[in-house]
Amino acid sequence: MRKDHxxxxxxxxxxxxxxxxxxxxxxxxxxxxQGGPLGWQVRAHIRHSYPETVATDLARLTVAGHGHFQELGQLDAAIGDVFADAVLALLHEAGLEAEAVRAIGSHGQTLHHAPTATPRFTWQIGDPFRIAERTGIDTVAMFRQRDIAAGGEGAPLACGLHAACFADGAVTRAVVNIGGISNITWLRPGQPVLGYDCGPGNTLMDAWIRELKGLPFDAGGQWAAHGKVNAELLETLRADPFFALGAPKTTGPEYFCLRWLEGRLAKATDRVADIDVQATLTEFTAGVIADAVLREQPGDHPIEVLVCGGGVRNAELMRRLRDALGAIPVLETGDLGLPAEQVEAAAFAWLARQTIHAEAGNIPEVTGAAGPRILGCIVPGARPVDGAIQKA
Ligand SMILES: Nc1ncnc2c1ncn2[C@@H]1O[C@H](COP(=O)(O)OP(=O)(O)O)[C@@H](O)[C@H]1O
Ligand SMILES: [Mg+2]
Known part of the structure; x- marks a missing residue:
């Protein structure tokens, strides 16, 4: 074999x-x-905030649940630009040129996820053509749509990476991602991967503190830690039919939203103090996750819970989760080498690799799709182009 090869x-x-x-x-x-002890290794990471105007437009449209073509089209373009900016900043951070990167996997920003609508759909924006144009890198996007077209939920898609990195021959692992929504991936030795949404992650806690105090989240869960759980409200929240559904199931903040919460608050016999609502939401969220862990049959192997997503920063939530899980060890993915806030993005880098190599990205047992599928579409980056279109 030649040396350059x-x-x-x-x-x-x-x-x-x-x-x-x-x-x-x-x-x-x-x-x-590829590489490192887990088989998939993050070499650089940045978080790139939305500019104020984009964040405001996005919040307005997602909370309203509708918008004009003009607004939606402009937001799609603006978010595509933010994602392209994030790539350029990441390349700068890593000291790399665009040519060094084989491809980008862009999830985009979910505007609406409707897996139970007829016909079902999921909608992510963040124009991948702008990302490819501005970075020059092949860009894989619209990952969820093919799974939906094949009869699946289009989510969760991070399960493939969870399995690739965290499956263990001797331990049953439950990988729990606590983002806006929380989802669980079951990795059981010698058995198919299972995965589904548990229910709300941070979304209700965030929505309540945003509404009451204008803050984006309850830092460390400190507000909740000073409140009391209201047992009646907790029961009402837990009675939602989503929790009794079997997998595959996914949900979103379109459903578990402030309106959902306010409907349940209205049923309370006595007015619940604002701070106690926050405490109750934190207990409820921990319970939703703990129930998902406790209701599966563990099999013959010991169970370990591996947590990722921004929820790990909420110490009060994590304390309540550990309480509810008793003797089951709760670790963070970072303890094994993949920091909690990087897992989802690492999954979309992995999904881009799957697509570029014509390998499946979904797990049909997880999403409910008719079979394994190569996900997404590939927008070519910079390529030498042979002049103008010739007359045939
Ligand atoms: N210091 C913190 N204290 C409490 N919660 C936090 C903290 N930092 C982040 N979070 C929570 O994590 C969320 C972001 O988590 P992330 O995994 O990025 O979710 P998503 O995938 O939905 O964007 C924030 O909205 C917030 O609820
Ligand atoms: Mg996030």
């Missing part, structure tokens, strides 16, 4: 993963490649 074989392809989750707290961007 050997060199090429040894250098792993670099991928960029981009996502802004349902918390709409900004774009996570990672540079990742």
């Amino acid at each position: 050997l060199d090429r074989v040894r250098v792993p392809e670099l991928y960029i993963g981009l996502i802004s989750g349902t918390s709409r707290d900004g774009v996570e961007a990672v540079l990742a490649a």
